[in-house]
Amino acid sequence: MVLEILLTRTNAQRQQIAFHYNKIFKTSLMNEMNNAKPNNLKLLLQDLLTDTSILFAEELYKAIYTSNLQITTGLLMDFWENEFNQVENIYKLYSNESIWKTIEKRFGKSTQEFIQCVVETRKVKIEQQLTEDDVFKPVVNMNEVSKTFHVLLKQTNSVEDNQQQLSNLLCKLNPFQIDELDMMYQRDFRRVSSELIQRGSSGEMHDLLMSLYNYSVTKPMYFAILIHDALHKELIDMLTAQHLLIFRSEIDLQTVCDLYEAEYGIYLADDVKQKYFNKQDNALTNLLKTEKSIVF
Numbered sequence: 174m175v176l177e178i179l180l181t182r183t184n185a186q187r188q189q190i191a192f193h194y195n196k197i198f199k200t201s202l203m204n205e206m207n208n209a210k211p212n213n214l215k216l217l218l219q220d221l222l223t224d225t226s227i228l229f230a231e232e233l234y235k236a237i238y239t240s241n242l243q244i245t246t247g248l249l250m251d252f253w254e255n256e257f258n259q260v261e262n263i264y265k266l267y268s269n270e271s272i273w274k275t276i277e278k279r280f281g282k283s284t285q286e287f288i289q290c291v292v293e294t295r296k297v298k299i300e301q302q303l304t305e306d307d308v309f310k311p312v313v314n315m316n317e318v319s320k321t322f323h324v325l326l327k328q329t330n331s332v333e334d335n336q337q338q339l340s341n342l343l344c345k346l347n348p349f350q351i352d353e354l355d356m357m358y359q360r361d362f363r364r365v366s367s368e369l370i371q372r373g374s375s376g377e378m379h380d381l382l383m384s385l386y387n388y389s390v391t392k393p394m395y396f397a398i399l400i401h402d403a404l405h406k407e408l409i410d411m412l413t414a415q416h417l418l419i420f421r422s423e424i425d426l427q428t429v430c431d432l433y434e435a436e437y438g439i440y441l442a443d444d445v446k447q448k449y450f451n452k453q454d455n456a457l458t459n460l461l462k463t464e465k466s467i468v469f
Contacts, residue, residue, distance in 0.1 A: 175206075176214075179221040180459045184419075191222050213449070216412065217456055220419060226256075228416045230263035233272070235410070240279050242377070244413070246384050247399045249288055250295075251420065257292050280377070283340075287381055290344035299347060311349045318353045321346060325358070325369060336374045343370075343385055351386065396421060397432040400441065404448050411448065418445075418460050430461055 179187055194202040203222050209215040220228060229248060236244035252260070264272055277285035300312040321342045346354065358366040370382045387398075396417070403414035421429060433441040442458040449457055 176218060176221075176456055179218065180456060184225045187221055188224055214456075217415065220412075220415060225420060226259045226263055228419065229260045230267060232413060232416050233260065234264060234267040235413070237272070237275050237279055242280055242284070242380070243384075243402065244399060245276065245280075246288060246381060247396060249292055250384065251396070252292060253295055254298055255296070257296060283337075284377060284381065287340050287344050287378070290341075291385060294345055294347055297347070299349065313349045313353055315350075315353065317346060318350045318357065321350075322354055322357050325354075325366070336378055339370070339373050340378055340382060343382060355386075397429045397436060397441075400429065401433065401437055401444075404444055414445075414448070415457065418457055426461060 178190070182190065191202045194200075194205075203219060206215055206218040206222065209218055233245065233248050235241075236248065249257075261272060268275065273285055273289055276288060301309040302312050304310050324338070324342060343351070355366045358364065358369070367383065367386050370379065370386060374382050400414060400417050403411070403417055418426070430441045433439075433444075437444070442461045445457050445461070
């Protein structure tokens with residue numbers, strides 16, 4: 174019963190439940206879960222009761238210190254507005270060193286500067302406007318998009334190494350701007366802009382740029398890859414997959430599920446069931462449902 178209630182609430186609502194439980198019964202709901210069986214179910218309950226900022230900070234710390242650039246990048250690209258600041262404050266409990274200093278040590282200066290630029294770009298609040306269909310649509314600043322597009326035009330037939338310039342330009346675009354840039358590129362060249370990234374970059378920076386291109390609001394392919402690798406790579410803690418599902422359950426997890434099936438030929442829910450068992454797999458697959466019966 175407790176599990177069902179927690180699964181049908183948002184992170185903020187779960188924190189409120191825990192707060193009021195402690196206030197009324199003078200004991201922590203988290204402590205009440207210590208006797209839950211089996212142990213993996215207890216861990217799931219504890220994760221659901223833990224603020225996602227704490228889970229994020231924990232996963233980020235593990236990814237950075239195991240030099241896992243894929244998960245490090247995927248987590249940092251998932252922040253919007255002040256979310257990074259919240260996680261950064263919690264991260265300080267794990268390390269005396271700043272996130273950016275450690276990333277520079279682990280992955281190099283150019284990687285650190287690129288990822289930090291992406292994070293700073295996504296801190297900027299994106300305004301919404303109401304359309305004639307009564308739908309809120311993001312307001313896209315096309316000035317930066319047009320400027321980037323014209324620079325890319327010069328690079329299209331260039332044989333010079335433009336990797337640094339490419340990374341400096343693209344990291345300053347938010348996902349909606351990247352989508353607009355891609356549409357402009359397709360309109361003029363009948364090709365996707367990722368082809369320019371493929372030709373104009375290499376090594377680690379190529380992977381970062383492709384991550385930026387693939388991971389946007391309309392194309393969260395990067396997160397589908399993260400979840401797949403967390404489920405299938407032995408070196409990754411299975412709790413990471415659980416955390417990733419919890420992170421995305423309030424955003425666009427259904428879109429990730431659709432991409433997952435298209436890419437890997439299996440429903441994400443079925444893949445989860447093959448890795449987890451009994452109540453835990455049923456609970457996790459509930460996070461994958463398109464609709465939730467949320468009771469306020």
